[in-house]
Amino acid sequence: MSILPRIRIRIGALALLAGCAGAPGPQDLDRATQAVMQNSFRAQGIATLDRLVQDEVQQACSAETPPPPARAAQLEAAQLASVQWPQDGVYLGDWREGEKLAQNGRGGTWSDAPGVPAGGNCYNCHQLAKAEIAFGTIGPSLYQYGKLRGVADPADPAAAAVVRYTWGKLWNAKAYNACSAMPRFGHQGVLTPAQIKDLMALLLDPKSPVNAP
Amino acid sequence: MTQARSLIAAACLAAAGAVQAQTSTADGIAQYRALLADGNPAELWEIKGEGLWKQRRGPRNASLEACDLGKGPGVVPGAFVELPRFFADTRRVQDLESRLLSCMQALQGFDAAAIAATPFGRGEQANLEALVAYIAAASRGLRFNLPQGHAEERKMAEVGKRVFFFRAGPYDFACASCHDAAGKRIRLQELPNLTLNPGDGVGFAAWPAYRVSSGELWTMQRRLNDCYRQQRFPYPGYASDASIALGVYMGVQARGAVSSAPSIKR
């Protein structure tokens, strides 16, 4: 792709903007940004250009300041309504698999082979099991997650609210915080329901290293 | 000697391990970095780049000594800390890599698009990386002072801000997801706040850099490329408008930060 034709097109666009009186206003800049995003990327591997098409949550949370509370509540309600709960009513899987998923940061990039299951990337942002000291701090510590919420038995009806919230949060973090930095693992198809069950076990199983004393 | 030195260093770090448990993880990492700082292999790229700047090359058999990096033809010291900026001859805002592409084409007759398409670390792209190291080194210790006098420069700063906060892809990530606040880290890697000046020699002021983990010199274009890869975005064009706009935004926000480039990184 030659650089010179792009320069000519860009000068044309600049001339249009310069034709307007004075400095570009916010809407001109938003339009210019959209144009820049369109002409600056190409598809590569599994990373296709449709990834740049923003949904309403992404759009609303792309400003320097978050949307007003009423709008945020609207977005959260819509995201919550789209959560897919486990069809068999079983929320927890195997915490051993969950720990492997939490350690695994692969998947979804243009250098990943198609069809390879993604990891959960959890330790990038969170503390989980005590033994893992290489954890990030972008998200809150999840060490003793189940224990701190009084979940002695995840199957107990008393724990149902916490179990449901945890599933919802993993499936779609934006259902509870419109501009959360956490990816929407179920909603975006990053992780399968079976994988999310394993992460549920990592967080809530009393025998998981997250909760074990 | 290096083996002995690294063994001694490892022993020191191990002995300090018991005490480190009480002090922060950041202290341990800072210690490791201090040990690495002397003998930055980026110097090898700086020396190579200086040679390439002065050497007659390409179909036109010319050197780059007439290249204007923003402070006049051939002026190298101080140029790096004022980029990206607007250039009258190309009528666009350009970062260092983009400007080198323009000069390598206009003065030496190279095909800029072909160099832009060449993978990092290979062929003429490797030569461009050495030139970046040389030019950055000539501004080491100076403070970032990007011009904003031209309307295009101001527009690119605004566009760059919007690009910085643009959430997309299956992870809903933007640059801001990792770089909008102080005190955050991903695994054990501290994340500079790029919405303001995060300090001397940090963030925007630390690239290009030699990456010990792969033994390669990474330019800012490469750093942005790998950021977008990990954000699960599609592939950013080399020296594309989005990448240049981000440079303008980050550079303007980092105004006053002392450049340490080329620095040394994990």
Place this chain on the structure above:
Amino acid sequence: MSDPMRIRAQAQGGGAVVRVLMSHEMETGQRKDAAGKTIPAWHITEVSAALNGKTVLTAQWGTAIAKNPFTEFVVKGAKAGDKITVSWVDNRGDKRSDEAVIA
């Protein structure tokens, strides 16, 4: 042809501190490429330094030395104006020699 070494030699106390940055892949021979084939070993095996032509340091390097290695040593009795020559040989038989004047 390999890239030149970067040698800095500074008179200090009763001698000189010499810092050398070498450009070399230092491939251990233990890594495998994407296809699963072992990448052949390619690393410096011998290093020597001479002060005004007289050998003052010899070293045997192996696979534990990192890529683009940095070395620092002190030469007793060296003074400003003396010439330091650093040389290496690698397992392929390639050689390199560079020199610097002590500042």
